[in-house]
Amino acid sequence: MSFQDLEAGVRVPPQNPFNAAKRKQQQQNQSQSQDPSQAVAAAIFQINTAVSSFYRLVNSLGTPKDTLDLRDKLHKTRLHIGQLVKDTSSKLKQASEADHHTEVSPIRKIADAKLAKDFQSVLKEFQKAQRLAAERETTYAPFVPKESLSSRCCLIHWNLAKKCDKYTHMLRLQVHKQI
Numbered sequence: 001m002s003f004q005d006l007e008a009g010v011r012v013p014p015q016n017p018f019n020a021a022k023r024k025q026q027q028q029n030q031s032q033s034q035d036p037s038q039a040v041a042a043a044i045f046q047i048n049t050a051v052s053s054f055y056r057l058v059n060s061l062g063t064p065k066d067t068l069d070l071r072d073k074l075h076k077t078r079l080h081i082g083q084l085v086k087d088t089s090s091k092l093k094q095a096s097e098a099d100h101h102t103e104v105s106p107i108r109k110i111a112d113a114k115l116a117k118d119f120q121s122v123l124k125e126f127q128k129a130q131r132l133a134a135e136r137e138t139t140y141a142p143f144v145p146k147e148s149l150s151s152r153c154c155l156i157h158w159n160l161a162k163k164c165d166k167y168t169h170m171l172r173l174q175v176h177k178q179i
Contacts, residue, residue, distance in 0.1 A: 035095075035098075036091055036092075036094045036095035036098055037108070037111060037112055037115060039091045039095075040088060040091045040092050040112075040115045040119070041115060043084060043087060043088035043091055044088060044115065044118050044119055044122055046084055047081060047084045047085060047088060047119075047122050047126070048122050048125075050077065050080060050081045050084060051081060051122060051125055051126045053077060054077050054078065054081060054126070054129050054133070055129050057070060057073055057074045057077060058074065058129055058132055058133045058136060061074075061133065061136035061137060062136055062139065062140035063143075064143050065143070066140060066142050066143045067142050067143055067144075068142050068144075070142070071137070071142055074133060074137075078130065078133075081126055085126070088119060089119075092115065092116060092119055095112050095115070096112065096116070099112055
């Protein structure tokens, strides 16, 4: 719903917040029914929002918030943005082809050129964020809580004790053979 809809007095029935699948289907139907330029603009907005979230995650690297879960979220966000970029690229191509095949006003062509420029800009920002993430991921190790460390240490000690018992048992066998 836009501000224009609100000003025009358009009423939207309340949506069930738990029905995500239905909302997603409605969004897909809307994006298919809107012209390619509007779809590109919406997709660029989504990418920009996702890149901002990605930066927030990157800025947590090297802090106590830097956990394996954070790195997993970072990876998933990177993949999600990659898919958004791929989809947006094809939508932008469709919008460009529509500009060439039909009689389109110069204003529309300028608007589509601006969208292409915005898309390049958000891509550069994402690439910058990816470089920063790669640098920080290699520089810093994820934070592991003390509880995990103590359980790992116990496991290591247990394995070490088990190996020592085997070694001791082997020594005893060798001593018995010599006697």
